[in-house]
Amino acid sequence: METKSPNDDHCNSRLTEEIKELTVPSYPTPGRLTIIALTCSISGFLSGLDQTILATAIPQITNDFHTLNGIAWWTSSYLLTSATFQLVYGRCNTLFPVKFVYMSANALFALGSLICTVAPNSVALIAGRAIAGVGVAGIMSGNVLIIAASAPLARRASLTGMMFAFLGLASLVGPFIGGVLTDRATWRWCFGINLPISAMVIASTALFVNTPLPPRAQTMTLSEKIRHFNVPGTALLTLSFFCLIFALQRGASDSWRDHAVIALLVLFVVLFAAFGLWTYMSGQGIEPPLRYRDVWFTSIYAGCVSGGMFVPITYMPVWFQAVIGASAIRSGVMITPLIAAFVAMSIISGVTTEHVSYYNPAMLLGVVLSAVGGGLMATLKPLATQSMWVGYQMLYGFGAGAGVPPPMLVIQTVLPEEDIPMGVAIVSLSQMLWSAVVVAIAQPIFEGELKSALRHKLPGINIETQINAGARELAKTYPPEQLETVISAYSDAIVKVFHITVALSCVAFPCALLIRWKSMTSKTDAATPGEQESEKVRP
Structure with missing residues (x-):
């Protein structure tokens, strides 16, 4: 019978320690972590502010644009894109460093805010809100992932709590700030205030945040990464829900028997079925959490x-x-x-x-x-x-x-x-x-x-x-x-x-x-x- 020497146990112990050192991530210093947490909290604050600041400005916007028809789209276009791009950002964050995905999301949010600031009509405002929503989709998930990469699990609860506090504060002051800006200046500043703050968030992320490339992405080729984006699937899903919401609006305001409403509902079913068929044929299958x-x-x-x-x-x-x-x-x-x-x-x-x-x-x-x-x-x-x-x-x-x-x-x-x-x-x-x-x-x-x-x-x-x-x-x-x-x-x-x-x-x-x-x-x-x-x- 073979016996295990003390040297074997010592080697195994050293190997275990080396593996732990390699797998345990290195976290930033307390001062740097504070800056990172504040950066994520401020970015989350802007996202929350953008959801509620419009509430008290809507009546004045209806007066300026001489229409009530856009109220739903000023909100729903933002929500629609921020919803449908969630899974896209989930895949992006597994293929590229979270830091760069997060900076890109903040840049898109700033671009959408700029378009809203200078919008000459309701259509331009809707377009700007949609682009801002694409950015917010990446900001929401990026905040969580950056904190996860910057602090051990035992510290994340308090840091996450701080982010939610900023988000709650934004929801609290959003309508008030929107009202003040609308009455004292112009409702356009409800979006213009995002621009300098977003620039500071991007700069702070570039200087202080460090998120390594996900291990899975290190061995993937560019063509494999492109395939995992699932651009056709996302486009089909977005268009299908666009048709659904448009049909709901037109049907309730006009008539559910209107040919355009029926066509939109049929198109929604066709596009959604095409999304399901594409998902099946592309081999991606159902997402594991589902x-x-x-x-x-x-x-x-x-x-x-x-x-x-x-x-x-x-x-x-x-x-x-x-x-x-x-x-x-x-x-x-x-x-x-x-x-x-x-x-x-x-x-x-x-x-x-x-x-x-x-x-x-x-x-x-x-x-x-x-x-x-x-x-x-x-x-x-x-x-x-x-x-x-x-x-x-x-x-x-x-x-x-x-x-x-x-x-x-x-x-x-x-x-x-x-x-x-x-x-x-x-x-x-x-x-x-x-x-x-x-x-x-x-x-x-x-x-x-x-x-x-x-x-x-x-x-x-x-x-x-x-x-x-x-x-x-x-x-x-x-x-x-x-x-x-x-x-x-x-x-x-x-x-x-x-x-x-x-x-x-x-x-x-x-x-x-x-x-x-x-x-x-x-x-x-x-x-x-x-x-x-x-x-x-x-x-």
Whole structure:
């Protein structure tokens, strides 16, 4: 029988230590890490600001462009591109250094902001928002990956918390800043302020961030990298959802029997089927995270909660300005209870979830409060008291704050480590895409209800001319004897849209119930093959 010498044990020990030294990444110094964290936080702040700063500027933009038709596209074009490019950036970050992908994303965001700043009409504004959305798609995932490459796992929670704090702060001050800029200068500065800050983010990333080339990409040829981009698949997916949203808008505002609407819906089905066929024929197959049932339920839940939140954020400022007669600045202040409650509950929910080690309670509480809060907002009338619209907004904000963060925790808990990046991309895709579709549905519902009410109550007026005059300062557009009727019509049309939020919360509730209860502290670095197989969706 062979015996093991002490020298063998010593050699094995030294080999193990050398392997550890090679595999353990080197992290930046504390000072450099602080700069990196601030850079990611500021970039995330701009992304969050761009989602809410437009809310209080929309009425003035409708006045300047003399149209209400673009409201949905000013928001949904941004959400659509930021959604459909999530998976593209996920692949880019596996093929190239995250640092350069992140800098490119910030440059695209700045380009889109520049186009919005100088936009001469609604079409140019929509184009700029779409380009900015492409950049934001890379910024959101890039922030997470840069922090992961710059700090050990034990430090990432606090750094990620700081990024969410900046994002929440942006959501809180966005409507107020938008109102101030609109009333004191011009709504164009809502986009112009992004340019110098984006330049500083790009410069800081170039100087301080270091993300090595992913190991898999080091052995790939250029042709292999190009094939992994899946450009045809992305184009088919983007065009298919473009047709869907356009059809939803036109169908609700005109007629679902319109030939153009039917053609758009058919084209959506054809393009989406072509996307599926291309995915199958190209050999890429289904993304590994989609083999887990919890990822499906989590994606639907995340889409419902995030999509539902965009409705009150977009239309509550319109209600304040059209119904109460608030200025853009004041409407930004008046929506603060919703955003402040969201920020506060996001922090409370995160701390509580970390303490109990389960994400499920926060998800269930979130959809219940969101449904109740959304339902109460749908009862608002022109004579509603301040305590009513403040309380209703806070209740909904608490629900959204509890429900929005947990989906990312679910993904990090139930998936193996190697599938988490794509899992996060899929959930982000669901959040942004559902938001784009919801906003596109809300706009025709609002317009349809408003036109119907005005035709019924004021049969003699020119509906199209009056609506295209904008939703702000109605007293200057309508004579005193019609003003009360018009304000009532606007209020009823806006609160009808809040039923979408209630419906989505009701859909999210069973999804939250079906997500497994799995302790966040029990997860090992990698699930065993048996565990992974038991958690996958059965054919």
